[in-house]
Amino acid sequence: MNCYFYGAARESRSILGHNGVVAFSIPDLNLIFKAQIKGTQAEAEYASLIALLEFIELNPKLFRNGKIQIFGDSPTVVHQINFNLGCSKELEPYRNLALQYRRRISYTLGWVSKEENRAFGLARASAAF
Numbered sequence: 001m002n003c004y005f006y007g008a009a010r011e012s013r014s015i016l017g018h019n020g021v022v023a024f025s026i027p028d029l030n031l032i033f034k035a036q037i038k039g040t041q042a043e044a045e046y047a048s049l050i051a052l053l054e055f056i057e058l059n060p061k062l063f064r065n066g067k068i069q070i071f072g073d074s075p076t077v078v079h080q081i082n083f084n085l086g087c088s089k090e091l092e093p094y095r096n097l098a099l100q101y102r103r104r105i106s107y108t109l110g111w112v113s114k115e116e117n118r119a120f121g122l123a124r125a126s127a128a129f
Contacts, residue, residue, distance in 0.1 A: 003070045005071075006073065007041070022047045043094065072109070073120060078111045
């Protein structure tokens with residue numbers, strides 16, 4: 001089953017202090033998720049992947065019949081999780097959490113362009129993203 005994640009941050013903050021968005025999409029389930037977040041670009045990207053992984057873990061019956069393939073347009077997140085790129089101290093907690101999920105959930109993680117990322121269109125529907 002193909003799943004997509006997307007995170008973005010901007011300089012300005014909303015009235016509530018949020019400056020970013022996290023989103024994920026699972027087209028086979030006709031499922032979309034979007035939430036606001038406060039953080040950096042990389043934190044938003046990792047948070048979107050972690051939100052997706054948490055959803056998968058909490059709903060195992062939805063995913064038991066197939067291989068889970070996760071795609072995102074963040075080269076940083078994809079390459080750090082796949083151990084093709086070093087990770088800064090600031091991002092280690094996020095990377096480590098995603099790796100903990102990998103011990104419990106069998107999934108592959110790959111890169112797609114922003115245009116191919118099904119979660120990007122969802123997040124883009126939010127103003128300023």
